[in-house]
Amino acid sequence: MRPVAAVAWAELLRxxxxxxxxxxxxxxPMLLVFVLGSTFGGAGTQGGVRVVGESGALRDALVAxxxxxxxxVRMADEDEALEQVSRGRAAAGLILPDGVEEAYARGDRIELxxxxxxxxxxxxxxxxxxxxxxxxxxxRAALGALTQRGIEAPAAEAALDAARGRVTPSRVTVRxxxxxxxxxxxxxxxxxxxxxxxxxFVFLTSLAGSSTLIQARREGVIAxxxxxxVRSGQVLLGQTTGRFAIAMFQGLYIMIATTLIFDVDxxxxxxxxxxLACFGAVAAGAAMLLGSLVDNEAAASGIGVGLGLxxxxxxxxxxxxxxxxxxxxxxxxxxxxAWAYDAFADIQRRGGGMIDILPQLGVLLAxxxxxxxxxxxSLRRSVERSL
Amino acid sequence: MAGDEDQVxxxxxAVDDVLVVDGLxxxxxxxxxxxxxxxxxxxxxxxxxxxxNGAGKTTTISMVAGLIRADAxxxxxxxQRMSPSHPQPKRHIGLVPQDLAIYPExxxxxxxxxxxxxxxxxxxxxxGRVQEVLELIGLADRAKDKSKxxxxxxxxxxxxxxxxxxxxxxxxLDEPTVGVDPQSRNSILESVERLSTAGMAVLYTxxxxxxxxxxxxxIGIIDTGRIQAEGTRDELIRLTGGVDQIRLAGTGDLTHxxxxxxxxxxxxxxxxxxxxxxxxxxGAPTAVAEIVTRATGAGMSLADVEITRPDLESVFLQLTGKxxxx
Ligand SMILES: Nc1ncnc2c1ncn2[C@@H]1O[C@H](COP(=O)(O)OP(=O)(O)OP(=O)(O)O)[C@@H](O)[C@H]1O
Ligand SMILES: [Mg+2]
Numbered sequence: 001m002r003p004v005a006a007v008a009w010a011e012l013l014r015x016x017x018x019x020x021x022x023x024x025x026x027x028x029p030m031l032l033v034f035v036l037g038s039t040f041g042g043a044g045t046q047g048g049v050r051v052v053g054e055s056g057a058l059r060d061a062l063v064a065x066x067x068x069x070x071x072x073v074r075m076a077d078e079d080e081a082l083e084q085v086s087r088g089r090a091a092a093g094l095i096l097p098d099g100v101e102e103a104y105a106r107g108d109r110i111e112l113x114x115x116x117x118x119x120x121x122x123x124x125x126x127x128x129x130x131x132x133x134x135x136x137x138x139x140r141a142a143l144g145a146l147t148q149r150g151i152e153a154p155a156a157e158a159a160l161d162a163a164r165g166r167v168t169p170s171r172v173t174v175r176x177x178x179x180x181x182x183x184x185x186x187x188x189x190x191x192x193x194x195x196x197x198x199x200x201f202v203f204l205t206s207l208a209g210s211s212t213l214i215q216a217r218r219e220g221v222i223a224x225x226x227x228x229x230v231r232s233g234q235v236l237l238g239q240t241t242g243r244f245a246i247a248m249f250q251g252l253y254i255m256i257a258t259t260l261i262f263d264v265d266x267x268x269x270x271x272x273x274x275x276l277a278c279f280g281a282v283a284a285g286a287a288m289l290l291g292s293l294v295d296n297e298a299a300a301s302g303i304g305v306g307l308g309l310x311x312x313x314x315x316x317x318x319x320x321x322x323x324x325x326x327x328x329x330x331x332x333x334x335x336x337x338a339w340a341y342d343a344f345a346d347i348q349r350r351g352g353g354m355i356d357i358l359p360q361l362g363v364l365l366a367x368x369x370x371x372x373x374x375x376x377x378s379l380r381r382s383v384e385r386s387l
Numbered sequence: 388m389a390g391d392e393d394q395v396x397x398x399x400x401a402v403d404d405v406l407v408v409d410g411l412x413x414x415x416x417x418x419x420x421x422x423x424x425x426x427x428x429x430x431x432x433x434x435x436x437x438x439x440n441g442a443g444k445t446t447t448i449s450m451v452a453g454l455i456r457a458d459a460x461x462x463x464x465x466x467q468r469m470s471p472s473h474p475q476p477k478r479h480i481g482l483v484p485q486d487l488a489i490y491p492e493x494x495x496x497x498x499x500x501x502x503x504x505x506x507x508x509x510x511x512x513x514x515g516r517v518q519e520v521l522e523l524i525g526l527a528d529r530a531k532d533k534s535k536x537x538x539x540x541x542x543x544x545x546x547x548x549x550x551x552x553x554x555x556x557x558x559x560l561d562e563p564t565v566g567v568d569p570q571s572r573n574s575i576l577e578s579v580e581r582l583s584t585a586g587m588a589v590l591y592t593x594x595x596x597x598x599x600x601x602x603x604x605x606i607g608i609i610d611t612g613r614i615q616a617e618g619t620r621d622e623l624i625r626l627t628g629g630v631d632q633i634r635l636a637g638t639g640d641l642t643h644x645x646x647x648x649x650x651x652x653x654x655x656x657x658x659x660x661x662x663x664x665x666x667x668x669x670g671a672p673t674a675v676a677e678i679v680t681r682a683t684g685a686g687m688s689l690a691d692v693e694i695t696r697p698d699l700e701s702v703f704l705q706l707t708g709k710x711x712x713x
Contacts, residue, residue, distance in 0.1 A: 002504050003505050003507075006504035010497075014492045017492040215491075219489070219490075219491070220484055220487075221488045223488065225502075227477060228478075228502065228506050229477040230505055231474055
């Protein structure tokens with residue numbers, strides 16, 4: 001066991017010694033979590049809507065509708081609303097142009113302006129506001145239909161209210177678009193960003209770190225270790241353990257730091273670490289594969305960063321999977337990132353437990369088994385060739 | 388030569404010798420990189436493999452150290468059979484590879500600790516030994532510096548220190564002075580001499596004949612994968628009929644001097660090239676005093692005395708028809 005631990009420890013130490021890692025491993029992820037949290041954060045019910053416009057029947061009805069969707073609504077003037085939206089303090093601004101109240105009273109066609117923030121939160125809010133407006137219109141149409149049939153307005157409204165208690169027709173049509181918002185309900189400002197960055201950086205750091213493996217091969221350190229009374233399997237296992245330790249280090253650092261700095265809730269810590277471990281094993285295997293197939297360090301770093309970004313982008317490591325189209329979301333699941341993302345979403349937002357994330361863990365472990373076996377085989381081959 | 392001796396010599400060797408290499412061969416495709424190489428190293432002995440680039444030195448060493456498999460032949464270290472699949476005998480060997488095999492991001496101490504753990508060492512034992520080695524290789528005051536910031540000579544010393552850490556029976560050094568400044572080179576040679584005096588067996592490869600002459604008790608001359616000749620320096624030179632030459636430059640009664648010098652048993656032949664006398668001599672360093680006395684006694688006044696001894700370079704040239712260095 002001692003040789004395995006020695007190789008693993010040396011690899012972790014070399015990783016920590018690399019000065020360029022200080023920024024990319026420690027500072028950069030926190031910076032991105034902060035930026036993402038401030039821009040996209042507070043999605044769904046938390047970011048709130050700023051409503052701009054004179055008071056009137058339309059405004060009151062809209063506010064009531066929005067509030068019935070658990071949105072926090074505040075009045076603001078236009079400049080204030082735009083500024084808050086652009087700073088990510090509000091998820092959207094809803095602007096009622098001058099004269100719109102009169103048009104509404106007359107029953108004319110009206111136009112409202114929605115200014116959502118960029119990204120998921122904005123998208124979610126846009127749908128919720130649209131839903132609110134739609135519901136309002138449906139109600140109005142229904143009321144109109146009833147009063148035309150000669151029913152007194154108050155009686156008609158009472159009937160409508162009663163009907164709404166039983167069926168909510170507009171809800172049926174908007175349920176789909178409402179998914180995004182629902183997915184993020186109860187999520188803190190930084191949670192989604194922190195999860196994405198964890199996935200992005202664990203993989204990216206592992207892949208980029210494969211350059212130290214190439215260096216060890218080229219400098220003959222790995223070959224030399226075989227002059228000691230160790231089995232080649234021990235050295236290879238040590239390398240694998242070292243790569244895994246690097247992935248875990250990066251992941252645990254992001255978990256702990258975001259918990260302390262941004263108060264991110266990772267859900268059940270044991271389950272969170274378990275997901276990280278399965279995902280980290282895939283990352284470690286991928287790093288071994290890259291570090292043994294490519295002989296040039298600069299090329300490996302380049303490929304590592306490129307691949308790390310593409311996989312993360314595709315797999316929910318940059319933008320939340322929930323805003324992906326169904327097709328793209330299916331494609332995303334060729335990446336380990338998407339499976340880990342789903343598992344984290346389960347335990348962070350849906351109150352999922354061990355049973356709920358078993359399928360995702362299973363897929364991650366299967367992926368890990370494949371890349372670890374391929375990586376070990378390919379490293380053994382490249383080491384034997386260099387002797 | 389030792390290899391030609393009968394079975395009696397063989398059984399003695401099998402018990403005592405630190406290393407016994409027998410009929411070792413290895414091909415790379417069509418190339419016979421190492422071809423039936425055999426040699427032995429006794430405790431405390433320094434054995435040199437002297438040969439040019441591509442001679443097969445590193446390949447031989449890689450098989451001796453159990454890094455690569457031999458196509459044929461055996462290696463025994465301290466009586467145990469060496470092979471890549473048997474890690475245990477490897478503990479008797481300390482390998483110092485030709486290329487620096489150290490972690491540049493780790494300090495001298497961390498590198499030593501890492502390789503010590505691979506040797507199965509640990510705890511206070513390892514700590515104490517690491518400190519000893521750091522002092523031995525003169526890096527105790529730089530122990531915490533990253534090895535990538537070391538000079539070439541310091542890196543080489545660390546490379547050697549790693550091989551010494553676990554106090555092996557046999558230290559293998561593969562061209563340890565390549566690319567090293569003269570001062571560091573000398574300090575490396577001195578430490579090898581010290582280790583040898585302390586009783587360690589050393590296998591030393593080089594393509595510098597001066598190093599082989601200075602360090603090695605016995606030398607195997609290797610070229611194109613084969614040991615071309617083996618023996619002590621003097622044996623090798625005698626093998627190729629090499630003799631010493633002394634050149635006496637001066638004036639006076641040269642004819643008388645020639646006659647007088649020819650009477651000396653150490654002197655084989657005396658020639659006169661107009662300016663000086665050229666003597667072919669056995670054991671020039673011991674005979675030179677007598678020769679100078681005779682020549683001056685015969686009426687010659689000497690302006691210059693020059694001794695030329697055949698070296699391994701000329702032996703190599705004669706054996707292989709090519710120069711040791713390209
Ligand atoms: N892994 C390998 N694959 C193919 N050929 C090899 C391999 N290793 C060595 N050789 C060839 O075997 C021959 C002996 O090489 P080796 O490295 O043993 O020589 P050397 O005596 O150590 O030379 P140098 O003084 O340059 O280090 C050379 O022709 C070399 O090209
Ligand atoms: Mg060599």
